[in-house]
Amino acid sequence: SSANPRNGHGIYNQLGCATCHIINGQGGSLGPELTSIGRMRGPDYLREAVVAPGAVLPSGTLPVPARGYSEYLPVLVVTREGQEVLGMRINEDAFTIQLRDLTNQVHSFRKTAVARLEKQPGTSLMPDLAKQLSPGDLDDLVGYLTTLRGAP
16 A cells, blocks of 8 residues: 555644544543554554444453443433533443543443433444545555554
C-alpha cells in the first residue's frame, strides 16, 4: 500500500485521537490503549475500527478481567434528579455501576438511585471518522496505526 505513516501520525493528532487513546503512556484512557495495536491487529481490522467503531469492539484487552462483561460498553445513566451521564462502563456489580465519562471523570451510581440505565451494545463512543477522512488520509492513518508495535 502507498500509505504515508508520517502523515497518518499528523492525522491522528489533528483528529484528537489522544483524547481517548494512549500511545507510549501519552493520552486519555477512555478507549483502548494503542501502543502495540499494529502488532496485535491487522490493517483490515484497524480500518474497520476507524470507520465503524461500533462494529468491532475489542475483547480481552483490559488488564483486569471484566468478569464476563463486554469491554468498552457505552452506558447512559439518568438519575432520579434528571442528571444524565454518558460514559464507558469501567465496573459493575449487582448494586452499583461505575462509568468514565467523555471528560475522563469517574462516576459511581447506586442502581437503586438510578431512574434509567441504558446499556448501548454494538455502539462506540468513538466518533465515526468515515465521513471526516478522505480515502488517502484513511490509508495514512491506518498505515500509522500498523506501525505501532510497542516497546521492542
